[in-house]
Every structure is written in C-alpha cells, then in structure tokens.
Amino acid sequence: MSMLRTIKPKNARVKRALKEREPQVVENEKTAIFVRGQSTSDIVRNVMKDLYALKQPHAINFSRKNDIHPFEDTASLEFFSNKNDASLFVTGLHSKKRPHNLVFTRMFDGRVLDMLELGVEGFKGMGDFDSPKSSVGIRPLMVFHSDLFDTHPKYQLIKSFLLDFYNGHALSEIPLIGGIEHVISITAGPLPSDHDENTDKNLPKVHFRVYTVKLLASGSKVPKLQLTEMGPSIDFAVRRVQDADEEMLKMALKRPKIAKSDVESGLGKKKKNIETDSMGDKVGKLHLERQDLSKMQGRKMKGLKIRKERSSAVGAEEMQVDDEE
Amino acid sequence: MDVAKELADYAAANTTAVLDRPNPIVIDAGLLAAFDNTPVDADEYGSNLNTHLLALTLTSTQALISSLFTLPTKSSSSGPITLLPAPSTLLPREKPLPKPKPLTKWERFAKEKGISHKKKEKHVWDDEKQEWVARWGKDGKNREKEGQWLTEIKAGEEADQDPSSTARSERKARIAKNQKQQAANIAAAANHSSDATATSSRGGVSTLSQEQKKNLRERRKEELKRSMILSKTSTASLGKYDKAIKDEPKVKGLKRKFEPTVTNKNDFKGEKEHALDVLHKLETGVGKVKKSKKGGEGDEGGLNVRKAVRFQGKVDRASGGGASAGKKGKRK
Numbered sequence: 001m002s003m004l005r006t007i008k009p010k011n012a013r014v015k016r017a018l019k020e021r022e023p024q025v026v027e028n029e030k031t032a033i034f035v036r037g038q039s040t041s042d043i044v045r046n047v048m049k050d051l052y053a054l055k056q057p058h059a060i061n062f063s064r065k066n067d068i069h070p071f072e073d074t075a076s077l078e079f080f081s082n083k084n085d086a087s088l089f090v091t092g093l094h095s096k097k098r099p100h101n102l103v104f105t106r107m108f109d110g111r112v113l114d115m116l117e118l119g120v121e122g123f124k125g126m127g128d129f130d131s132p133k134s135s136v137g138i139r140p141l142m143v144f145h146s147d148l149f150d151t152h153p154k155y156q157l158i159k160s161f162l163l164d165f166y167n168g169h170a171l172s173e174i175p176l177i178g179g180i181e182h183v184i185s186i187t188a189g190p191l192p193s194d195h196d197e198n199t200d201k202n203l204p205k206v207h208f209r210v211y212t213v214k215l216l217a218s219g220s221k222v223p224k225l226q227l228t229e230m231g232p233s234i235d236f237a238v239r240r241v242q243d244a245d246e247e248m249l250k251m252a253l254k255r256p257k258i259a260k261s262d263v264e265s266g267l268g269k270k271k272k273n274i275e276t277d278s279m280g281d282k283v284g285k286l287h288l289e290r291q292d293l294s295k296m297q298g299r300k301m302k303g304l305k306i307r308k309e310r311s312s313a314v315g316a317e318e319m320q321v322d323d324e325e
Numbered sequence: 326m327d328v329a330k331e332l333a334d335y336a337a338a339n340t341t342a343v344l345d346r347p348n349p350i351v352i353d354a355g356l357l358a359a360f361d362n363t364p365v366d367a368d369e370y371g372s373n374l375n376t377h378l379l380a381l382t383l384t385s386t387q388a389l390i391s392s393l394f395t396l397p398t399k400s401s402s403s404g405p406i407t408l409l410p411a412p413s414t415l416l417p418r419e420k421p422l423p424k425p426k427p428l429t430k431w432e433r434f435a436k437e438k439g440i441s442h443k444k445k446e447k448h449v450w451d452d453e454k455q456e457w458v459a460r461w462g463k464d465g466k467n468r469e470k471e472g473q474w475l476t477e478i479k480a481g482e483e484a485d486q487d488p489s490s491t492a493r494s495e496r497k498a499r500i501a502k503n504q505k506q507q508a509a510n511i512a513a514a515a516n517h518s519s520d521a522t523a524t525s526s527r528g529g530v531s532t533l534s535q536e537q538k539k540n541l542r543e544r545r546k547e548e549l550k551r552s553m554i555l556s557k558t559s560t561a562s563l564g565k566y567d568k569a570i571k572d573e574p575k576v577k578g579l580k581r582k583f584e585p586t587v588t589n590k591n592d593f594k595g596e597k598e599h600a601l602d603v604l605h606k607l608e609t610g611v612g613k614v615k616k617s618k619k620g621g622e623g624d625e626g627g628l629n630v631r632k633a634v635r636f637q638g639k640v641d642r643a644s645g646g647g648a649s650a651g652k653k654g655k656r657k
Contacts, residue, residue: 023422024423028419143389146361147363163356163416168356174406175405183382187382209378221394
C-alpha cells in the first residue's frame, strides 16, 4: 500500500471513484487478474486465456511477464491488487519441478488471504470444441461432484476458490429463461486405494468441464436439460496450498447485518432517481448530457454559407499577414 | 468399434437421462450452485471419464434447475425474473466491513445531550421580496446586511463605522470558524482511524489491549515531541529567531551527575571500578574522536588548515589593512 501514492480527490468524479473502492456493506463483484510469471508454457497460457474468457467482464489480463512467485513473495500481488482494486489472481508458471502451474490467490483487504496451486495435466481449449459458446457476462451454474469437496481440507479450499472465482458475487434475482447459458462442472476423482493420509501424495485429479445448457420442454413446469460441452476441459493436479490466517479469515467471513426489507429491495444499494408516486406508479428521473447546439443545422441561407473556395482562403491568409505587420 | 464408441458418445451427449444418487444433492440457489456429495464411481471414472462426467453434471444440473424453477418469481417487461435467496455457502469478503463514520464534536455533544438533528432547508422565505431565497451562497440571505442601503445603528454603537464591511467581516469570521472546526473534526477522525489501521495493517486484526494502545500513543507522542525539538533547532541560527509555539515542549538537557567525593563505610569498590573503566577506555580507544576524512584535522597535529586559513582571512578583512585588502587595491 505504501508503494502507491494516496490520491486526494480534486473533483466529484474522482471522489466517487475512490468511494467505490472503499469497504462496502454489499460488495462489488471481485475482479480477477491474470498474470504470467517469468516462464510459462503454451498450455498454461491457453488455459489462462480460456479461464479469462469465462471470467469476463470482471477480469484483467496482464499481457507482460512478471517476476512473480506467489508462494515465495506476495509483495507484487499485493501491489497489483491495490492498484487495480482486484482481489483474485491467477498466476501462470512453468518449471521443470512444477510443469504447467497455475496459482490461484485470494486477497482480503489488500493482503493475501490464501493460495492454491494446481497443475494442468490435460487440456482441451474452448476453440477445440465445435459448439456454441456462452455470451460474455452471463452467470454460470456451478456443480461439484465428489465427497472430497466436503471432507478433504484441500478439496474444500478448491471448492471455495472456484465457487468464489466464478459465482462468488451473490445475485438477488436472475431471469431463468435467457439468463442461464452454461454450467461449470467440477469433479474430483475417487481416492486411490494406496492413498496415505499423512503424506497427502497421490491426490486424485480435479476435472473442470464447461457445458452449454439447453432447456427442453418436458410437459411440466421444470424443463429437461441437454448439455453440450463448450470447453475448456481441464484436468488439474492438486499441488501446494497455503491456508488462510485464522484471524484474517474470521474477519473475511463476517457478514453485515442488513435488514430483510433492504435485502429484498436491491441488497442495501441505494436506488437513485427511482421513486413511486402517490398513484403507485414508478417514476424515473433521467439525466441527459447537455445537447451540443453548435452542430445543429439551422436555417440554410446563401449568405451564411461557409465557403471552401481556394481563392477566399488565400485572401484570408493575406489579411492575416497584413494584420501582423 | 470406433464408430460404435462415437455413436455411444453422441447418444450420451444428447441424453437427458439422470443418474440415481444415494445422497440428495445439496443446492445453494443463492450462488447458483449444486453439490453432489456422493463419492465418484471408480469403475465408471476409470473406463469412460468424459461420458461419466457428463452424466454427473446432467444429474446435478437437473436438480439445481428444478429447484430454481420452484423459486418465487416477479414479472418484468422482459419475462419472469426469479428471486434468489441469500447464499448458504460462506465465502470470504473482498474487504472488511465498513467502519461507522466517526462523530464530529458537535454530533458527540448532541448525542450526549439528546439533541435531535434538525435539517435546515436550503431556501428561506423572504417576506419583503415575497419569494424563496437561498440561505447562503449567491444572493444568500446571510449577505442581506451587506447590501442594505440604510442600516440602523443601535444605541451604544459607534456611528462612524462602515456597517456593510462589519457585516462582511463577521460573516467571513463565521466561515473561518466553521472551517477550522471542520478541519479539527477531520484531523480527529484521521487520528482515530490511523490508530485502527496502524495495528490492523500488520496482524490483520487489532488485538491490542487498552494498555498497549495507550503505550503506543505515548510512544508516538514522545516521537513527535523529539522530532519537533529537532526541527526547531535545525535552522541556521539554531532556532534562536523562531517564533515560540504555544505549549512548546521545553528542551531538557542531560544533567551532570557528580559522585560523592567521600564515600562512607570505606567502600572504595565503586571508585576503583570507575578508575579502571577510564583506563580501559583509554586503552581500547572507546569514544575516541575519529579523524575526519576530508578537509578536517589533517596530519599537522590536529590543526584544521582549511578552517585556519578561512579564519585568518576573516580577521584580515575585519581589520581592513590585511594583505588581501591591499591586493584588491592594487587591482584597481
């Protein structure tokens, strides 16, 4: 934080923008930053590209390499987080020891909360599937399969991370028809028989799949589904994990007390310029920008015509020269 | 064989058949998520992974969709909108909960006395003009006295004053007072919040006790005092001509302490130790002034040549009949 200069607002626009960054009762959607480490593989870059496409529009892609090793030094992540007001990170790395590495980082109050390292072991990109894709900004459904997501601490963290990443921002309402286009499915494999609980090695993979959802008429109120894989399809290996500081997590999990009526009407956000008048009609106030009258076409007259002839232009120049002398 | 497998894959991709789950699927409608807590079937998982994943996804998504379709809806111009409940899964926040705004001095006082807030209207009714005028600002009511062509002078007031300029200066003074109070409130609030952030920036949460906080405050006060004393003596004149600030901390020097010359009970242990200490210091050279590297005392037995030359020049100039003055005269 100290690396950033503190901005003193000089006008209302900056003031408003700064106010948006302050802690809020009902938070904005978390923004994710996708950043590459010094060495990355083609696979890691493609995986990041697809995860970025799914996270859009609440995602920022850093196109340059950065010397980042989240498990060793978090200073630059904290700097990026404060600078961009983002609290989720995906760092792509590739080394001999940990090939095709992705590090997911969550921030709280500008500092690292917890980290999760996943290795890419199988990947098929969005472009490899010849199928329709979901639109940008559509909220996905998320489904998790396996008992591990409920019992194993590492998998609990994976569930929390991925859920937070794509669906963390709770919505108060959604149009079911037209508002649902795809589902992200996350499955952990079964625990192998030779699994040792102490070493925690040989953990089963996590499969990340995305399908487009088509609702079919079923004759009842609830429609039937048809799923088509749209990609990306990623098989993750579970690697290192850094758990959250207990005190910090406690602070992060605190819920605000919001009155139920506020929750029902827009989740604590003040709705500006919308009122209900005494007749029970909803009245909105619109603020339009000032009209540009300089470009308005007035009455056309020969005398007011702007002449573009060369002779007149030359004449004007001569006049100017005369003036200067 | 290959064709058969592809056909099977195609059939699986177009199926709407749902698997049987022994454990019910947990739904979190607020986050549009479903959790299937049944362990994954190892045989199916090993043999045809993608088909099995598709079947699992279809099952859980169907459960999620059917629960979403039972939720209450509201109508809108673009079709029904489903109202979602609050999420049941706890996810960490991005930033801590906002802290309540610190009260101003007046607000604190009003709260103590139970004074309720009365909002002043921005416009007041002007009886003479028969219209609403601004209370302050352009053509404000508070400037009324400044523009009057006739002002009543009450008994006891000086007759030869300029009533409009007095009114103006009074108004300006009120504004200045308010700004001062506002600044003090902001400073107090900043001080208050910096107390909180200074501790939270390290450990995340302020876990300091009341006493520790007090110690911290004392230490900061001490530091401030020290830096103030330092800055006061940092001018060329060592602060001799600076204006004194109200309640300025006094500089306390070190007081010399003398050992008693005569010790009772023939206790010479302390004296001996002291003498030995001095000898030890002489031997090891502790506290010896080191030779300065540049322009300081040189090899000429502790004489600072540069300083001496400058000093001599000064003396000569002061006396007026020095060698340098003679030189100058020649040049002319």
